[in-house]
Amino acid sequence: MRIEFDTGILAESVRDIPDFPKPGVVFKDITPLLADPSAFSSAVDAIVVSYGRGHIDKVVGIEARGFIIAAPVAYHFNAGFVPLRKAGKLPYETMSESYDLEYGEETLEIHADSFNPGEKVLIVDDVLATGGTARAACDLVARAGGDVAGLAFIIELSFLGGAERIKDFDFVSLLQY
């Protein structure tokens, strides 16, 4: 189920970068949005409002840009923050999940003790693209004992079809392209 939210004011603070990270790709750069106090706090607040105060125990941020949105969302919720990192970065016992990228494979890791059983978890990242990362994050949170309450993204690249991969979950994306 898609949660709808009117956040048209954010759109003007996203910048198109042609040919990044490789030729032919237009990268959606959110750094102007992050640098603008109104846009940044609006984005955080929109996610918090979408899921309701008091209903989230832990907010998972996906390395590295996901941390920037997930951490203030956790703070505003008065929830804990849990990092989901690339392989080898987390120092304690981990669980991992690998998934396919356009070229090659990526592995995400989470600390095995991140959740108390049944804790309500919100997963936050900057962009929903093909949904491979998002789906792996959902699977990893569930394996670690969390209950995925939903996902939230600043940007959804709708033409890549990522929504289909996470259709079993509630999610919110603030801007769609």
Added chain:
Amino acid sequence: MRIEFDTGILAESVRDIPDFPKPGVVFKDITPLLADPSAFSSAVDAIVVSYGRGHIDKVVGIEARGFIIAAPVAYHFNAGFVPLRKAGKLPYETMSESYDLEYGEETLEIHADSFNPGEKVLIVDDVLATGGTARAACDLVARAGGDVAGLAFIIELSFLGGAERIKDFDFVSLLQY
């Protein structure tokens, strides 16, 4: 000048990890602190209180753990957030600063348009160790037109002497080892 702050309640939520990232090193793992809503929000609030509401325009977070603290500090200050990243990660025009590590060299980058001239900037990272990263961050922010109002860290590894490298600036560290 060192700003003193009583945050003893945070100490019990930091976990020692022996031999990470390499043999002989005891890593201070802050993930239990981040996962505890009281400890996480206390750490963020302690930094905000140290610098005073209304006096910071931009908060710079250093990739990647620095993002997790810097972003909610920016949110609480109603300031903008600016990422300071490893080489090649930022998509727009960048300025860079290289510095020596124990083995080899590291390069940090910032978007060249991150600041309006004279904006007050707070630099946030998880750990102050030798001060090499912190000093490079100060230099880079100044070159990009920001006015470094100070720095903030969750942890200071005092025995590594990083404070000496940033003695020209105000800074706060919440826990010292």
